[in-house]
Amino acid sequence: MKPAAVxxxxxxxxxxxRSLKGLSxxxxxxxAGLSRRMIAGVESGQDNISLAKLSLIADALGVDFAQIIAAPEQQGQAVVNALAWRGAQAQSVAKLLASVPAAQKVELWAWSLAPGEQYCAEPDPEGWREMLYVTEGELTLDLAGKLQAMQAGESAVFSSTAEYRYINRSRQPVKFIRNVVY
Incomplete structure (x- = not known):
């Protein structure tokens, strides 16, 4: 999928x-607790919004996050392999690997970050947790200022209700799997 398609x-x-809900x-x-300017930027396709803010929009619209990023042919179905975020460098991407409705929501993501790239996340709502598994390289996880270096083969579980960052401080790309549970 091309970055512009996302x-x-x-x-x-x-x-x-938004139109279906009859909302301005x-x-x-x-x-959603956002600015009208941000909504206008998203709707015009000009703003590459953070995943947390996009989730706020989905919640305000009463739809799953996956429905917001899904291609037209995936609407109403399980979403698989949807590119959801792209960093400044082509090697930095977040791809929602799979999302299906359930009693609780679970999302499976594949991430990669180019050398020097980072993703800054805003706090998620109460009750959200993340599970990470590094498949290649070294990932630095910043949990509210506490840094944790993770090598390939290592995993972490944490509450994502505080600010956190994924950082690649190495000279090689880092790849990891992310599960979001809420």
Whole structure:
């Protein structure tokens, strides 16, 4: 999937779900706790929004996060292999590997970060947890200022209700699997 396609799907989906709900951009912004300008940027396909803010929009619209990033042919189905975030460098991506409705929500992601790249996450709602497993390279996990270096083959579980970052401080790409449970 081309990087532009991700923003295009998000743009189309947010606009379509907002219209279905009969909401103005300002009303959606208020419900999501964001600015109208941010909603307008997302709907125009110009803003590469953070995953946490995109999740706030999905919650405000009453849809699953996966429905916001899904290609048109995936709507209403399980979402598999959807590119959801791209960093400044082509090697830095977050791909939602699979998402299906369940009593609790579980998401499986494949991540890679180029050397020197990082992803800064905003706190998730209460009750969210993440599980990481490093498959290649070294990942530095910053949990509210506490750094933890993780090598290939190592894993971590943490509450994602505080700010956290994924950082690649090495000279090689890092790849890891991320499960989100809420």
């Amino acid at each position: 923003l295009e799907y998000v743009s189309q989906n947010v606009r379509a779900y 951009q300002q009303q959606l912004a208020d419900l």
